[in-house]
Amino acid sequence: MIKRVYLADELAELPPRGVEAQKIRSLLMSYGTKYDFCRFYVSESVIMCEMNGAYVVSEISEIRDISEIVDFFKFAGFSEIFCSDNLGERLSLALNCNLETISLMRCAGERETRAELDKAPNLSAVYEILKTAFDMDFETWYTDMSHRIRHGIAKARTLENSALIVQYDLNGEALLSQIATVPEKRGQGSASRLIKAVCGELSDSAVYVLCQDDLIPFYSRIGFEKADVKAVLR
Numbered sequence: 001m002i003k004r005v006y007l008a009d010e011l012a013e014l015p016p017r018g019v020e021a022q023k024i025r026s027l028l029m030s031y032g033t034k035y036d037f038c039r040f041y042v043s044e045s046v047i048m049c050e051m052n053g054a055y056v057v058s059e060i061s062e063i064r065d066i067s068e069i070v071d072f073f074k075f076a077g078f079s080e081i082f083c084s085d086n087l088g089e090r091l092s093l094a095l096n097c098n099l100e101t102i103s104l105m106r107c108a109g110e111r112e113t114r115a116e117l118d119k120a121p122n123l124s125a126v127y128e129i130l131k132t133a134f135d136m137d138f139e140t141w142y143t144d145m146s147h148r149i150r151h152g153i154a155k156a157r158t159l160e161n162s163a164l165i166v167q168y169d170l171n172g173e174a175l176l177s178q179i180a181t182v183p184e185k186r187g188q189g190s191a192s193r194l195i196k197a198v199c200g201e202l203s204d205s206a207v208y209v210l211c212q213d214d215l216i217p218f219y220s221r222i223g224f225e226k227a228d229v230k231a232v233l234r
Contacts, residue, residue, distance in 0.1 A: 001043060001068070002041050002043040002046075002048075002068060004039055005040040006033050008028060008033060011040060011047055013047065015060065017171055018058065019175060019228075020056055020057060020058035020059070020083060020084065022168055022170050022175065023049070023056045023082070023167070023168070024040070024049040024056050024058055026167065026168035027049050027056075030147060030148045030151045031147070041072075045059060045063045045069075046063065050076075052079075053079035054078070054079055054082070055073075055082065056081075057069075057082070057083040057087065058083075059084060063090075066090050066091065066094060070091065070094040070095060081233040082230065083233070084230065084231065085228075085229040085231045088230070088232070088233055091231075091233055092233055095233065098234050100233075100234070101230070101232075102212060102229070102230050102231070102232055103216055103226050103229055103230075104230055105210075105216070105219045105220075105224040105225065106208050106226075107199045107208070108224065111196060112193065112199070113197075113203070115193060115194075115196070115197035115200070117158070117197050118157065118158040118159065119157060119201075123142055123145060123149075126158060126165075129161070129181070130178050132182055153168055157194065158194070159194040160190040160194070161185040162179070162180065162182075162190040162193075162194040163180060164176055164178060164179040164180070166198065166202070169202055172204070173206050173208065174202045174205040174206070175209065175210070176208070177210070179191060179195065
């Protein structure tokens with residue numbers, strides 16, 4: 001049975017590593033279990049988090065029968081589900097929804113340690129850079145990001161005309177997201193330098209980024225290699 005969790009202790013079986021588990025853990029550490037817009041669920045085989053209709057599913061044991069999970073999503077509805085590639089394929093067939101695969105890339109190259117990152121940038125200025133590449137509502141993004149940063153989970157970093165978010169740095173794993181350069185400065189290497197510099201800052205952690213296939217050559221050139229494939233269902 002899938003049940004909603006109201007106490008953090010009920011999520012003790014969340015794996016210590018893995019992007020799905022870390023995404024859930026970062027939300028748990030940022031918001032706890034008290035907010036209705038950020039909900040946590042547990043069953044014998046999965047732990048899930050839902051925030052404003054978007055779900056992250058972390059597997060905690062082998063899923064032989066997905067009917068319970070399928071019935072849950074049919075009842076609850078969803079805007080997005082992030083999960084393993086294998087589970088995503090099974091769910092997409094049962095839910096008759098669109099499946100997109102996305103590559104998990106791991107930094108395996110040289111990390112820059114000399115660049116002077118702005119480690120406390122103005123979030124409004126960060127948004128002005130990121131909005132040129134992502135469709136984001138300022139109030140929603142700012143409220144969430146400032147909350148995560150205040151709780152020590154996320155970090156915003158800028159270098160020259162580029163910006164990115166460190167979504168989390170937990171248990172020796174970090175995830176980079178929302179990487180962008182202002183349009184008039186693209187193609188000049190500032191995003192590459194920013195990514196390498198942040199990887200240098202996170203020298204004690206394995207650093208990952210999720211990307212679509214068209215960006216794999218870019219990340220490969222700056223020292224990333226494919227570590228896994230994940231699924232996004234919509």
